[in-house]
Every structure is written in structure tokens, then in C-alpha cells.
Amino acid sequence: MALLSLVGYLYSVPSFYQVPFYTPMAVNTATAFLTLGVGILFARPEQGLVALLTRSGAAGGMARRLFPAALLVPLVLGWLCWRGGEAGYYGTRFGTALFTVSMMLVLALLVWLSAASLEKTEAGRRRAEEEMGLFFGISLEMLCIADFQGHFKRLNPAWEAVLGWTREELQAKPFVEFVHPEDRDATMREAAKIMTGIETLHFENRYRCKDGSYRWLLWNSTPLRERQLMFAAARDITERKKREEEVRELNRQLEERSAGLEAANRELEAFTYSVSHDLRAPLRQVDGFSRILLEDYGPQLDAEAQRLLGRVRDGARHMGELIDDLLNLSRVARQELNIEIAGLNALVQDALAALKQETESRRIEWRIGQLPFVECDPALMRQVFANLLSNALKFTRPREQAVIEVGHQVQNEQAVVYVRDNGVGFSMKHSDQLFGVFQRLHRQEDFPGTGVGLATVQRILAKHGGRIWAEAELDRGAAFFFTTGPGSRPAALQEEKR
Amino acid sequence: MTPQHVEILLVEDNAADAELTLRALRKGNLANSIHVARDGEEALDFLFCRNAHTGRHFEDAPRFVLLDLKLPKVDGLEVLRRVKDDPRTRAIPVVILTSSREERDLVEGYRLGANGYIQKPVDFDQFREIVHRAGLYWLLVNVPPPPQTFLSP
Numbered sequence: 001m002a003l004l005s006l007v008g009y010l011y012s013v014p015s016f017y018q019v020p021f022y023t024p025m026a027v028n029t030a031t032a033f034l035t036l037g038v039g040i041l042f043a044r045p046e047q048g049l050v051a052l053l054t055r056s057g058a059a060g061g062m063a064r065r066l067f068p069a070a071l072l073v074p075l076v077l078g079w080l081c082w083r084g085g086e087a088g089y090y091g092t093r094f095g096t097a098l099f100t101v102s103m104m105l106v107l108a109l110l111v112w113l114s115a116a117s118l119e120k121t122e123a124g125r126r127r128a129e130e131e132m133g134l135f136f137g138i139s140l141e142m143l144c145i146a147d148f149q150g151h152f153k154r155l156n157p158a159w160e161a162v163l164g165w166t167r168e169e170l171q172a173k174p175f176v177e178f179v180h181p182e183d184r185d186a187t188m189r190e191a192a193k194i195m196t197g198i199e200t201l202h203f204e205n206r207y208r209c210k211d212g213s214y215r216w217l218l219w220n221s222t223p224l225r226e227r228q229l230m231f232a233a234a235r236d237i238t239e240r241k242k243r244e245e246e247v248r249e250l251n252r253q254l255e256e257r258s259a260g261l262e263a264a265n266r267e268l269e270a271f272t273y274s275v276s277h278d279l280r281a282p283l284r285q286v287d288g289f290s291r292i293l294l295e296d297y298g299p300q301l302d303a304e305a306q307r308l309l310g311r312v313r314d315g316a317r318h319m320g321e322l323i324d325d326l327l328n329l330s331r332v333a334r335q336e337l338n339i340e341i342a343g344l345n346a347l348v349q350d351a352l353a354a355l356k357q358e359t360e361s362r363r364i365e366w367r368i369g370q371l372p373f374v375e376c377d378p379a380l381m382r383q384v385f386a387n388l389l390s391n392a393l394k395f396t397r398p399r400e401q402a403v404i405e406v407g408h409q410v411q412n413e414q415a416v417v418y419v420r421d422n423g424v425g426f427s428m429k430h431s432d433q434l435f436g437v438f439q440r441l442h443r444q445e446d447f448p449g450t451g452v453g454l455a456t457v458q459r460i461l462a463k464h465g466g467r468i469w470a471e472a473e474l475d476r477g478a479a480f481f482f483t484t485g486p487g488s489r490p491a492a493l494q495e496e497k498r
Numbered sequence: 499m500t501p502q503h504v505e506i507l508l509v510e511d512n513a514a515d516a517e518l519t520l521r522a523l524r525k526g527n528l529a530n531s532i533h534v535a536r537d538g539e540e541a542l543d544f545l546f547c548r549n550a551h552t553g554r555h556f557e558d559a560p561r562f563v564l565l566d567l568k569l570p571k572v573d574g575l576e577v578l579r580r581v582k583d584d585p586r587t588r589a590i591p592v593v594i595l596t597s598s599r600e601e602r603d604l605v606e607g608y609r610l611g612a613n614g615y616i617q618k619p620v621d622f623d624q625f626r627e628i629v630h631r632a633g634l635y636w637l638l639v640n641v642p643p644p645p646q647t648f649l650s651p
Binding site: 272278280281283284285287288289291292316317319320323327 | 512514515518521568597599600618619620621622623625626
């Protein structure tokens with residue numbers, strides 16, 4: 001009504017603004033009513049006629065372009081034609097014809113422009129769709145759209161490549177039927193969650209392949225609730241799962257093995273304990289009763305009987321030493337290292353003090369050089385020197401003048417300590433037997449021993465991360481070289497600088 | 499009848515070892531009376547004056563106990579624990595006499611309150627010497643706890 005009145009004022013047509021049954025409307029009133037009406041329409045832009053106008057995209061754009069034109073073009077052209085006639089440029093019929101022709105031209109132009117713009121928009125959309133379609137086709141990930149009833153609506157070719165089913169086969173049944181029975185509940189729960197509008201990330205389940213095997217899939221899904229659809233991308237993670245399973249299996253085996261080792265260790269400890277306790281008692285009895293026999297019945301025994309009893313006692317004593325040395329060896333193997341920085345010279349002096357009984361009555365030339373400070377377990381390292389020096393003393397016994405040398409040299413930035421003697425030596429032929437338990441290169445009568453000492457030394461050095469080797473020549477002496485592991489490095493370098 | 503006063507309680511399951519120890523202790527007539535218990539239970543019966551030893555009195559405690567660790571029924575460390583747990587027996591000197599030199603035995607023994615730890619050497623001469631010296635010390639050098647020490651407080 002307001003629009004009618006305004007046009008009436010513009011064209012000076014009183015019947016437009018003096019509608020019968022109503023009082024005439026003033027210009028300002030009509031403007032106010034029009035503004036109010038338009039305002040009411042635009043107050044709810046998402047509803048009714050205006051919705052199309054305000055929508056983004058091709059349709060909204062076109063409506064926005066055409067709407068003002070549809071209102072303004074007839075208004076302006078009509079007014080111009082009317083005013084032209086009034087001014088006497090042309091007659092009424094000419095004016096009407098001119099209005100019609102110009103309307104036709106302007107409207108045709110508008111239609112053409114709109115069609116061209118629509119065409120452009122649609123071409124863009126087709127291109128985008130084409131591009132998405134190409135991606136959908138070549139994607140290595142499995143992409144799909146499923147409805148809320150649980151059927152696949154659209155699947156990309158990756159599905160066929162991974163599972164072996166054709167897309168028709170996959171779409172024929174609810175998707176849950178392809179899921180591993182054990183994973184179905186979880187899958188349904190997840191699908192229900194998606195349908196409520198929650199997107200899901202990193203969900204895993206197993207899908208059955210056409211060949212009956214199962215493949216692990218990793219899912220990201222998101223719902224489109226307006227259309228009751230789920231969009232999902234899945235990745236075949238079977239290989240990864242297999243590797244994870246392998247790692248788990250290896251871990252389990254490792255745990256089992258270490259448990260076995262622990263059990264074996266405990267058993268060994270129990271065994272050692274029992275050896276320590278049970279084997280000594282009978283030995284003491286052999287020794288004790290033969291001694292008592294000798295004491296109580298000595299006078300009745302002839303020299304040969306006494307000699308034989310002496311043999312019995314020697315045997316018992318030797319076995320006692322063997323047990324002690326073996327126990328010591330196993331203790332060394334079990335013991336944890338107490339690493340400190342220790343001066344090797346002090347340890348050598350300690351070891352020598354303990355060997356005093358052996359050294360006192362002999363002519364020995366000691367050549368003890370400056371030794372480095374190293375990181376080691378001092379108690380065990382002292383034992384290394386005690387064993388090596390006691391060996392050196394033992395095998396130089398036939399020498400009038402024994403020469404025993406302790407020193408060190410630096411090799412590959414590591415301190416190599418050596419103990420050298422001028423004793424009876426040995427043939428390098430047998431050097432591989434040197435560090436074995438119970439391995440001896442000399443006869444018991446010549447050089448008594450248990451064959452455990454060097455094995456113990458090697459065990460101690462190995463525990464430190466070091467090693468030992470020997471150089472010798474039969475009847476020309478022997479030399480033992482050893483490193484004390486990584487701990488010897490800084491001290492050795494420091495030694496070098498001095 | 500009053501049971502004869504026992505100076506040394508030897509707890510040892512091995513008859514041969516017991517004989518060797520007795521021989522070593524008797525050398526030089528150190529001890530007149532030594533009682534041998536053949537397992538942990540017998541030792542506890544003796545020390546706690548019960549069962550076969552009901553006639554004994556706590557204040558009549560032995561001068562010292564020589565205790566082997568590996569024993570049938572109740573083992574040596576358990577015997578030690580019970581003796582040192584009870585105020586009536588706590589003051590009795592207990593010396594562990596064993597073939598074992600395992601560190602855990604030493605640690606556990608001393609933790610439970612052992613008064614000494616002797617490792618039996620394999621060599622009989624050494625063994626005899628060591629046991630004799632221990633006897634000398636506990637019987638002649640050491641001043642024993644007076645009888646009221648053993649009465650319940």
C-alpha cells in the first residue's frame with residue numbers, strides 16, 4: 001500500500017495515493033510504512049522470502065542483483081518516458097512504445113548477465129566436484145559415506161584394493177557385518193556416538209576381507225546430521241599392528257627369559273650356598289679323622305701308612321682350596337661393582353702386603369712403575385693384583401733372582417697395565433686355556449694351584465668392561481696385560497699429561 | 499634331682515662334626531660338660547627349659563652356645579632369633595660356628611644379635627686351634643652374665 005502511494009506521488013497519480021475507502025496517505029507516511037515493511041521482512045533474514053535474498057552462493061547473489069533492478073528499472077524508465085511525454089518531446093503512444101522497448105532491452109540484458117554469472121558459478125562447482133572426485137578415486141586411504149541406518153552409500157576404490165570386496169558387495173549389507181565379531185559392539189557404540197553429532201578420531205577395528213582374513217583399520221569419522229550421513233576415512237594399519245604385536249611378543253619372551261635367568265641365578269646361589277656349607281663338612285671330617293688317627297695311633301703305624309695318611313690329608317686340603325676358590329669365583333660373578341676412583345699403586349702395595357709370607361724369604365727384584373688412577377671396584381681390583389702377583393711369585397720360584405715388573409702403557413687412549421715376570425713361562429700354544437676354570441698349564445707337583453685364579457681375574461676385569469691377555473715364552477717368563485674398562489680412560493690421559 | 503651344670507651347648511646335627519668339635523673343645527680340659535643338641539628344636543628345648551629339659555632353670559644358662567646354621571627342623575638363624583627375642587635367654591652368648599661364609603649369613607646372624615661368628619676351616623689343625631681359642635675366650639677370659647640376668651624382669 002505504501003509502495004503504491006509513493007509511486008502515485010512520483011507519477012502524480014492521485015488515485016494511487018487516494019485509494020477509495022482510505023484517507024489519502026502523505027509522502028512521509030508512505031515512506032515510513034515502506035521502511036517499516038521492509039524492516040519487518042529483514043528482521044528475520046533466515047525465514048521466508050528474504051531468506052533466498054540473504055543466502056550466500058549463486059542463488060542469493062543473483063537474487064540480490066536482480067531485486068533492485070526489478071524495482072528500480074521500471075520506476076526510472078516509466079518516469080523518464082512519462083516526463084518526456086509531458087515535456088512535449090513525443091506523444092503518449094510513442095512514450096508507451098519507448099517504455100516497452102527500453103524495458104525489453106534492459107530486462108533481456110539483465111537475464112543474459114544473470115545466466116552468464118550462473119554459468120560461471122556452476123562451472124567452478126563442476127571443477128571442484130571433478131577435483132574432489134579425482135582425489136576420492138586415487139586416495140590410498142579408504143573413504144566412505146554411510147547412512148545412519150548402517151549402510152555404505154559411497155565408497156572409494158581403495159576399499160576394493162584393501163579388502164578385496166567390490167563396492168557393490170560392500171554396499172549390499174550393513175557395514176557392521178564386515179566387522180570382526182569381537183569388534184562389533186565397540187563399532188556400534190562408536191557409530192551411535194557419531195550419530196549424536198560427535199566426531200570420532202583414531203578408532204580401530206578389524207574388517208573382514210573377501211579371502212576371509214581380517215585387516216586392522218584406523219578410523220576418523222564425522223557426521224552430517226542434516227542429511228543423516230557419516231563421513232569416514234579409514235587407513236589399513238594391519239602391518240603396524242603386526243609389528244606392535246611382534247614387539248609385544250618379543251618383550252614377553254624377553255621377560256620370560258629374564259625370569260628364567262633370575263630363577264637360574266637363584267638356583268645357582270642356592271647351589272653355591274649348599275656347596276659352601278655341605279661340601280666343607282665332609283672334607284673337614286676326612287682331614288680331621290685322618291689327623292686324629294695319626295695322633296692317636298701314630299706309633300702303631302709304619303712310615304708307609306703315615307705317608308698314605310698324609311696323602312689323604314693333602315687331597316682334602318686341596319679340595320678345600322678348590323671349593324674356596326670356586327666360591328670366590330661365583331661370588332665375584334654375582335657381586336655388584338662398587339666403583340670408586342682408586343690408585344692402582346696403592347692396590348698393588350696392599351696385594352704385596354698380603355703376600356708377605358711368600359716374598360720374605362726370597363730374592364726378588366720388584367720394578368713397580370707409576371700406575372694410573374682408575375674407576376674400579378678397589379676390593380676386586382686388589383684381588384686381580386693379588387692373583388697375578390701370586391702367580392708371578394709362584395712361577396719364578398725356580399729362579400735364583402726373580403724379577404717382577406708392574407707397569408702400564410697407553411694404547412688407544414687406554415691404560416694397559418701389565419705384570420711381567422722372569423719365571424718359567426708357558427708356550428703360547430696353550431694360551432687359550434689360560435683363563436678357563438680348572439685349566440692349568442703346569443703339573444700340580446711342580447706348581448700347586450687350583451686353576452681358578454686367572455679365571456677369577458678375567459671375570460673381574462670383564463665385569464669392569466676390561467679384558468686381559470698374556471704374552472709368554474716357555475722358560476722365558478710371562479706377561480699379563482689388562483685394561484680396566486672405560487673407567488681407565490680419563491685417568492690414563494691425565495697420567496699421560498704428567 | 500638337679501641336672502648337671504652345662505658349660506657349653508653345642509648345636510650340631512652332623513655327628514662327625516660334633517665329634518671333631520668336642521675333641522677340639524676338650525683339648526686342654528677346657529670344658530667339663532658339653533651338651534650336644536642335634537637339631538634346632540632340641541636346642542630350643544634345652545635353652546627354654548622345656549620338654550626333655552623341664553628340670554633346668556633359666557639362671558643355670560650355659561656359658562656360651564656354639565650354633566651351627568644349617569639344622570634340621572628349626573634352623574640356626576631361627577634358634578638365634580628366638581633366643582635373642584626372649585629376655586630370659588637374651589644374655590646367653592651365642593657364637594655361630596658354621597662352614598658357610600656367605601655374606602647373607604653373616605649379616606643376618608649379626609643382625610639377630612649373634613655374639614660371634616666362626617667359620618669352620620677345612621683344615622683340621624686350624625679348626626682345632628680356632629675352636630680351642632673360642633673356648634678359652636668364652637670360658638676363661640669373658641666375664642659371664644650373673645644369674646639374675648636370666649630372670650624375667
